[in-house]
Amino acid sequence: MSSVGYNHLIEQLQLSAVPLKCPAVVRPVTRIERIGNLLAVPQNLVPDVGDSLGHMLFALKHEGINLAVLAQALPMIPSEELETAYQASPNGIYIRKACYLWEEFTGRQLGQHAPVRAGYAPLYEPEKYVTMTGKRSSKWRIEFNGLGDLTYCATVERTKELSALLDHDILSRAKEFIESLPPTVMDRAINWAYLHETKDSFAIEREAPTEDKSRRFIQLLRQAHDRHSLTEDYLVQLQNAVVSNPLDRAGAFRHEQNYLSDGAQGAAGVTYLPPPPDLCRELMDSLMQFANEAPNRIDPLVAAGVISFGFVFNHPFMDGNGRLSRFLIHQALCRAGALDNGLLLPVSVAMKRQERQYLEALQTFSRHAREFWEVRWIDYGQYDFTFNGVDAIYRYWDATPSVIFTLKMAQLALEEELQKETAFLASYDTVYRRVDERFDVRGSDLASLVMMCLSNDGKVSINRRKQYKYAVPDHVFDYIEEVAKEVLEQQQGVGPQASVSSSQADK
Known part of the structure; x- marks a missing residue:
């Protein structure tokens, strides 16, 4: 062919x-x-x-x-060819795009026998791509409307899948949902989201956070609502906050080549190499500029996907990149004002449940970028890296799979994780109140039993009955099960949203 x-x-x-x-x-x-x-x-x-x-x-x-x-x-392409083609079709959209980009990429000027008489044409067709208004070339009457600029630009195609996800309007649904909750349930649901977002963001890195690490990461997540502009100094502060080993804390973006490995020995174990240090620093300047502008100019979740995955592909630090990349999703949404009242969508919880899809989204770029590197194994942990590609591979990348994945995880975070936990809290409140009104049981014991019963499909296990037999009579166990099963059946019949409303009515 x-x-x-x-x-x-x-x-x-x-x-x-x-x-x-x-x-x-x-x-x-x-x-x-x-x-x-x-x-x-x-x-x-x-x-x-x-x-x-x-x-x-x-x-x-x-x-x-x-x-x-x-x-x-x-x-x-020789300048003469472009000038001749332009002269033959001075108002042609595609020759104008070619001439505009030729000048931008070469830094030289083309001769123009006559000025363009046609109106401005967008470089990216808005019906095919997610676009963002940008600089205009009065010479060629072309508007650059890509996601970034010509130093760093991601492409997001309006596929059927992406369009359907955007039409779902996930952020508006999240806002409506959280505002529908009574204040006490809202606060507890948000606290749950922060705690589990922290736990699962570490779990994706195969790490169990200590209490101190968890506390620092939760503080970091809450900082997202401060809407800081991204700068190198600010990102260094964030990296220092998520990395516990003082020797791994950065003072600036990396000055050495980083790599990812699957644990296998030799060069074959190296699965991804981010851009060389000098290029990485240049790309980070462009990405930070995009991150500070885009969330207020395009759909915040699209911006969040580009920023988060763009960050992890650049890998500007030697450690902590994964956790920071997921934090940047929240940072972008907060910067756009899309999450109020301290709300956080637990996207890492959803990602942890969809780790295979997360890996596939990363590999849509990382697998191909790896092919442009020659890796020579020297000794354990020591390699010689030679980049045989061109800067354009890292400058201009297809972010469509990354953005689709981000949108999917935001939807799952809302419609499964957050709503499910909120329904659980509403059920817990109902069972606890009804048992507490009828029996005198120590509060801490009752809280534990209700939680365990609801988590066990409405059953107090034999082991729990033995554990609490000297503090709780048998008929109380039976009543906890009776009420829990009733509440769970009601929840299954009407769904999480209605369960919350039912709980509000009980209160």
Whole structure:
């Protein structure tokens, strides 16, 4: 199959690029159409093999914007070719995009025989991508509307899955839900969210936090509501707060090459290498600028996904990157004013339950980036790293899978984790109150028994009955079970939201 567009440019110009999701190829079709994971192109619409500009204009028209490819391919196009093509079609959208990007990537100017007479055209088509208003080029009448700038820009495609998640309006639902709760239930649900977000964020890193670590991380999560701008100094402070070993605490972004390993020996065990230190520092400057602006200009959850995954892919510290990347989700949502009353969506709880999906989302980028590195094992913990790719691989990346995953986890955090815990608290309150009104049982004993009974499908286990037999009569155990089963059946019949309302009525 002959390659077309971006696929052709990558092959013919020997560019460094991650595999295309939908490469264009020549197929026996009568019109351009998507067939599976291929863009089928009829032979009569294919530019000549040596016509790189023709393939580039084809790609811009039919495949969208791929800055990682364009940043490498455009500087290889002679200025005369672009000037001639522009003269033939001075108001053409795609030649104007090519000329605009050529100047941006090369730092040189193209001759323009006559000014553009057409209106401004967006670089990214808003109906196909999530976009953000940006700088305008009056010369080419092109508006850069990507998620970032030409030093660092993520791409988020408006796929059917992404559009459906955005239509669900998760943040508005979260706000409505938390505001529907009575204050005491709200406070306890939020406290639960902070505690379990902390526990599971550490658990994702295969670490059990001490009481001191938990306390410091909860304090960190609460800082998200302060809406600090991201700076290197602030991120260093956050890194120092989540890392307990003083020797692992950073004073600045890293000055050495970091890597991730799956524990296997030798070079094969190295699973990901973030950008080299100098490039990492440059990309972090751009990412921090994006993080300080984007949550108020695009959907906050989209911004949060780009920021969180972008941070972990840059890996600016030698330790603590994973926990900080998940904190940045909360920071972005708070910066946008999307979470009031101290609310926190326990996304790490959802991620811990969906660890395989989390790994897959990370690997959509990390697996391909690893292929551009040569790793030579020297000794245990010692390697020699050589980057054989180009900066564009890390500068321009497809954040669509990362954002979709972030949206899914936010939805799960609300509709399963937070609502489930809130329903549990409402059930606990109902059972505790009814038993306490009828029997005189020590408060701490009753609290433990009610909690254990509800957690055990309405049954007080034989071991618990033995444990409390000298403090609680048998008929009290029976009554706890009776009320708990009644409440649980009611909850299963009407769902978590209605259970909370029922609890409010009881109060």
